[in-house]
Amino acid sequence: MSDTKKVRVRFAPSPTGGLHLGGVRTALFNYLFARKHKGDFVLRIEDTDQNRYVEGAEQYIIDCLTWCGLTPDEGPHAGGPFAPYRQSERKENYRQYAEQLVRDGYAYYAFDTPEELEAQRQQTPNFRYGHGNRNFLRNSINLSETEVNSLLGQKTPHVIRIKMPADETLSFQDLIRGSVSFDTNLVDDKVLLKADGMPTYHLAVVVDDYLMKITHAFRGEEWLPSAPVHILLWAYLGWKKDMPEWVHLPLILKPDGNGKLSKRDGDRLGFPVYAMNWKDPKTGDLTKGFREMGYLPEAFVNMLALLGWNDGTEQEIFTMDELIEKFSIERVSKAGAKFDFEKAKWFNHEYIKKSSLSNLKPAILTILNGRGLSVPDDDYFDKVLALVQDRLTFLQDFWDQSSFFFEQPKEYDLNAVKPKWTEDKTEYFNVLISQYANMKTWTAIELETLFKQLAEEKSIKIGELMLPFRIMLVGGKFGPAVFDIAALLGQGETIKRIEKALVEFNS
């Protein structure tokens, strides 16, 4: 790569379903790298497989990127100088390059049907379409020119395959892995252009990376084995000097056991794998996403960035700007990382704790509305949120932590009260009600002072009164400081709850 070239990177997902953690991380690394080097971040939709195309997946991908703050500079939604950005709309481009390769002797027509090839695979243990057997199969290397022309003339279904050279060692530099080598004898003659005229990934990625002037090609490690095909293509098409730097990212693995993290693991282990909720348009199945689970996008992005990358210090919480400033490919690790949901939760908790109310409110109100709970967006709501903010791991936890601020407890943890409940305590609370009723100002400090004075007068241990009081107001053994709760609840409501609970406790 020449140093003067403007950095251009692309995120190139297939619109086949929900956007996976690993996909978002690939997009993130692309984005960070582009921003750091003042380059362009391109979204390209790789929809060359018509069988796997899923309606709505493209828009979903764009929505996910937007939620994460990874907005592409160019793409099907935004346009750009290299439009179109959907490979299906670039179909006409690819055939000419495939034909060029055939003319130059780097590729050939193959007329074998999928059934024939399947039969070959059954017969031959390690069947590989390549230099060892391409001379015995139905293709333009083997067949005479007139035969080929006649087959082509009759529009016989065919593909175009790359002709892998024999006995060569192909080496290339990967920015994460260093030098990687392959024996060309062991790589098959991959299909470049399918019978339907669509390119395979192999052709499309090379052609489009070239046409779109991509300088750094980030992708998952699962692509490493097909890299030799792509490198050869860059050379065969005469574009070698424009070939991007390769960056094969480590995979994100299952937390338990082995293998790549998949949607199923999330269902099985109870955590999201997709960035946002994804509803399969065919089956109607809904797969949970991080957003709907109550993740803050900043936390999600930070967590993803640290999965396979660090800045070499002990810092773990980064703003997007810091990530952009500090990101470097050299510090991406080589090995795959098992996804740890506990750590992912920790990131979110940290972000919620340090978030401003205004950042939290809209998302929480949306969640509450979604559950059919109407909570007014007012000063009272702000105060409740401020009181419970530190206790939320997910935005979703808000209602569990604060419902008692909005409605009376439906149930009381009587087991925590009854064993130690006595006549004098009923009396204590009756007196407390009258004293609280006479208070002119209603603050946590005054409430507490009065509460303790009375306890002393009645010679009851304060500890034996605090818990029942809490349960009167909250229903259970949890929540913020009890006098803060009472203060916020207000005079009338607090007294009402004591009265109501007293009935329950004594029944």
Add this chain to the structure above:
RNA sequence: GGCCCGUUCGUCUAGGGGUGAGGACGUUAGAUUUUCAUUCUAGAAACAGGGGUUCGAUUCCCCUACGGGCUACCA
């Protein structure tokens, strides 16, 4: 099976020829919170194995083991 990539606490990782192998999550214990969470303190916890190279290897090299990926007219 073949090929490629990888391997530091349970997990994410730092480090790097001579270190008490550091941090974070989780976990354990304690303090605070007269609840719970937060917070604080302390603890347990790792260089896959074997050969080299070297005065000295967790660090460099080789082998083995293990893990992962790929092996489609899917990406």
